[in-house]
Amino acid sequence: MTATVTAPAVMRVEDLEVSYGGVHALRGVTMEVRAGEICALLGGNGAGKSTLMKCLTGVVQPDAGQVLVDGEPVRFSSPSQALDAGVRVVYQELSLFPTLSVAENIVGAAGAGKVVRWKKVAAEARAAMRSVGVNLDLDRAVGQLAVGEQQIVEIVRAVRSRGRVLILDEPTSALGREQADHLFELLDNLAAAGNAVVFVTQDFGDALRHADVIRVMREGRLSQEFRPGETTSLELIHAAFGADRNVLESTYESGHVRLPARNDQPVVLDARGIQSLPMVGDMSLTAHRGEVVGLYGGLDSGHLAFAQALVGARNRSAGKVSVGEKTVGANNPAASVKAGIGYLSADRREGLALSHDVADNVTLANLTRMSRWLVPARKEQSVTKELIDTLRIRSARPDVAVDTLSGGNQQKVLFARWMLFDPEVLVLVEPTRGMDIAAKSDVIRIIRERAEQGTAVVVVSAEAEIVLSVSDRVLVARKGGITREFVDEEVSVSELVAAATG
Amino acid sequence: MATPTMSADTTEKKHPADGGRQGLAVRLGSRALRNATLVGPVLLLVAMFVAFSLTTDSFLTTRNLTSVIQNNSVIAILGIGLTMVILLGEIDLAFSGIVLVTGASTGLFFTGTAVSIPLIGAFTVGGGGLVQTLVTLLVGLLLGLLVGWLVGKVAVPSLIASLAVLLLAQGLAVYWLNGQAAFDFPDWVLSLGHGKAFGIPKLAWCAAAVALVVHLLLSRTIFGRHIYMAGANRNAARLSGINTTRLVLMVFAISGLIGAIAGICYAGNFGSVNAESGKELLLPTFAAVVLGGNSLLGGSGGVKNTVVGVLIFAVLDNGLLLLDIDVFLRPLMQGLLLVVAVMLNVGLSRLAAYANRQSSDQTVQSLA
Structure with a gap:
């Protein structure tokens, strides 16, 4: 963290107002982006974060107010003008070419002349990745990478075309903790090199751990500015959502949860020795009637692949799944639904x-x-x-x-x-991804109600807070196996994370 | 946020004069408007109809319109079969081969000519009755099923699978016809191809029946809904427990069956089927389906769209003929008008998407 309050403002917005068809997205926002500073822009869905970002990048023209770069008022009428002024953006919806290789995506047409010199493309892509401290296979098609890896490609690409302001929209929403930490190291380096970095986020932890300054948005206004050392996540939650209390908030507040004793209802879901190479070696999981089982793991722990293999959406090479007395055939989603297993995949658009x-x-x-x-x-x-x-x-x-x-x-x-x-069994993968806390607690409430009506729910997630808030029992996945079970004990977020990485 | 303030803001800001326009957008934004891909084609059809009625003496006559319908019924039947496949997000080229082989077999079976299937053996199906018709329909069904099997089970892209079956069907017909043309058809087939019932060509009745059945199938049955949903997102349908493989098999099989119906109609209409028959139907059928506003990506469109598309194509063809446009200029004019029509379609569907968004904004506001 390199910020000083006196650093010059690279970019400044004054009294920005934007409305879409009568809905005010921004109601007079004034903000500075300073060189060498990492700023977290925090807020719920619809707080105006995305709109503010779009104003900074010329995607949206403000109805009132102005944008200044180096003290000069500018009017970006298109994203390319913002690019020329050195504003780089990494969007949440990735804008990569899935059929092209990693190297081609990073270097693009920029590095080559009229004839593509493949060696040069590869060298430049390698250099760009090294400068950021990552190492991906240059020749793989981007479409074959995991979402987290794709995000890294996108960031490497943005960083490579040198800008002075780097804006990232929810950069960690699809990343595991290790990769997220890695990303923030990279952002630290960029800030130290004099770039202004803004990341839009709904994750209070990320903001507290990694930002120099936290700006909270609510209902189209920039409500408050915080310094990480001088605030708590609870204070931030209240700034972003008002003082409504909910289940999830208490997890964030106390950082730990008391898991109840083992459920004595009959076992509904019995998945035994599931194998789906290369991601899942051997995983077993049972769920009782009316129980919420959390399956927590990092991005490459195999927990996502396990969920897919469980419901037949992914090839299952060994293992047995049964619902009640019935055995469910492998690799057949229709059979799995018929047996009473409902499935929500991590990608909403898939469903x-x-x-x-x-x-x-x-x-x-x-x-x-x-x-x-x-x-x-x-x-x-x-x-x-x-x-x-x-x-x-x-x-x-x-x-x-x-x-x-x-x-x-x-x-x-x-x-x-x-x-x-x-359904008898409901398998939910990342059910709260990309949601604000209010929506997250809504979802948690819905999941709990489902369980109370007798459904056995399996929540598969890389969000430790969510897993702890919703589950009766928590399993930890690591390297394609289940390494730990938490039941009838007090568990904190950091214990859970440690169990998954340790 | 209080509702009155919000809606007041809305009206002032974007529509100073007219608050009612948004009300209209809301109404249009419902289910009806998402079928707005139909509005453009209908407007185009009406415009052409009026234009040709005014500019020529002979267009708006019973005789002319009857012949327009007569000449395009086979394309309509094929287009309806193709519609199901397109809604599912697949492509089917095989129908023009299926028309050929079933048209040919209608004649060959009637004359008692022995036909043989390589490696399986020869057979004759004599007479012009029910059995012979059923075997002809079965040939179409099986060929369609073969495409469906290749696409659904073997996972061959439908363009390639149906191209292969198209060639296979043509090959079978060439082999069966043995350099001859089939021109002896049962009386009822010839009557179907030329006759009228209640003043309207029997072919049109046949097309209307196929249209009605498929329309009801698509719009009222769960099977039809599954076609739309699997066309819009195959994976979502699969993960929701729909057996998409079986769905693909059935849709192609039905398309093959409809192809066989078209084949019998074709034989009756032209009175002669040779190795080149049916090829001329491929492009008009596709043009009609797309002109009617069916999305080639699947999930949106329907029989109504296809019927309108066929009529557009038919009226355009007929109108240019009646206007006595130079024969050598006609294809160019046709091409130009088709380009315009397709552009109009794209424009209107964007407008529909926009209005849809507006209406949902409005809903959200009124709830806020």
């Missing part, structure tokens, strides 16, 4: 037909149970309406296309699908 409406998506797994041949149109509308109300999905109409909803509400549509299905 949703975005161009179709809420009702279509909610009933996708359920139509054959509701009727034999014909679509039960009226019933479909009414059950969807009910679920929209129960889950508080903010779209409120069954006939609105899912792609017009926010990420959190899209996730709730998926929940609605499986609530309607009423």
Whole structure:
């Protein structure tokens, strides 16, 4: 951390106002971005973080106020003008070319003349990665990399084209803890070299650990500015969300949770000796009726692959899955659903037909149970309406296309699908990814209610706080196996992280 | 946030004069508007219809319109089969080969000519009755099923799988026809191809029946819904427990069956089937399906779109003929109008997406 308060402002925005069709996204934001400083921009969904970022990069033109670079007012009418002024952005939605290699993605057309000199491309890509301290296979197609690795490629690319301001949108949302720490080391180096770094985040821990200054946004206003040494995550939560208390908050506050004693209900899900090479060597997991089992692990611990192999979405080379008395065939999602296993994948877009409406998506797994041949149109509308109300999905109409909803509400549509299905077992992978705390506690509430109705829930996540907040019992995955089980004891976030990395 | 303030803001800011416009956007933003891909094609069709009615004397006559329908019914039937495949996000080229082989077999079976399948053996299916028709339909169904099997089970891209089966079907027909043309057809087939019922060509009745059945299948049944959803996101459907492999098999099989129906109609309509028959149907059928606003990416469109698309293509073709446009200029005009039509489609679907977004913004605001 290299910041001094007197460092010059590279970029400054004054009284920015933006509204979309009558909704005020920004209501007078004034902020400085200083050289050598890492700034965390913290806030919930819809707080205005993304809009502010888009103003800085010329994607959105403010309705009022101005943007200054080196004290001069500028008006970016396009992202390329912002690029020319040295503003670099890494978006959450990755903008890579999946079929091209790592080297090509990093260097792009910039390094080559009219003829591509492959050796030069490789050398430049290698140098760029070394400067950042990462090492990926240059020849692999980016589409084959894990999401975390793709993010690293994106960051290396942004850093390579030297800018003075680097803005990152939720850079750690898809990263494991180790990779996240690594990323922040890299950001420290960049700041030390005189760059201004801004990262948008919903993770209070990241902000407290890694920023020089934390700015909290709420309802389109920059509410407060904090220094990491002089504040707590609780204070930040209150600044971002007001003083509402919830389950999740208490986890953040105390940092540890008391897990209850073992559930004495019958075992519903029994997954034994699951193997799915190369990610999963040998993993077993049981879940009782009405129990929430957390499966925590780092990005490459194999817990995601385990979940996929469990539900038949990924090849399973050994092991047995049974629901109650029934054995479920491998590699067949339809059989798994039929046996009563519901599955939410980490990527929401994998589970949703975005161009179709809420009702279509909610009933996708359920139509054959509701009727034999014909679509039960009226019933479909009414059950969807009910679920929209129960889950508080903010779209409120069954006939609105899912792609017009926010990420959190899209996730709730998926929940609605499986609530309607009423599965024996519900496997949830990263159910709260990319959500703010308010939405996260909503999801946790929904999961708990599900369990109370008798479903055995498996929550697979790399977010320690979430796993601890929602689970009755926690398993820790590491290197393709289960290394530890927490039950009937007091567990803290750091203990959990240590168990997964130690 | 209180609702009144929010909506007041909205009206002032973006629509100073007209608050009602947003109300319209909301209404249009519902299910109806997401079918707005149909609005553009319908407008285009009406425009062309009116234009040709005004500029020519002979367009708007019963005789002309009857012949337009007569000449395009086979394309309509094939287009409807193709629609199911396209909705599923796949491509089917095999239908033009299926038309050829089933058209040919309709004649060969009738005349009692022995046909043989290499490695399996020869057989004759005599007569023009039910059995013969069923075998012809079975040939189409099996060829469709073969495409479906290649796509669904073997995971061959549908473009390639259906191309292979297209060549296979053509090859089979060439082998069966043995350099001859089939021109002896049962009376009922010829009557289907030329006759009228209640003043309307029987072919049109046949196309209408196929259209109605497939329309109901797509819009009312769970099977149809699964086609749409698997077309929009195959993985989502799979993870929701839908057997997508079986879905692919069934859709291609039905498409093959419809191809065989078209083949019988084709034979009746032209009265002669030779090794070159059916090839001319490939592009018009695709053009019609796309012109009608069916998304080639799958998940959006329907039988209505295809019917409108076929009519656009048919009316355009007929109108240019009646306007006495130079024969050598006609293909160019056709091409130009198609380009315009496709652009119009893209523009309108963007507009639909925009209005849809607006309406959902509005909903969110009214809830805020």
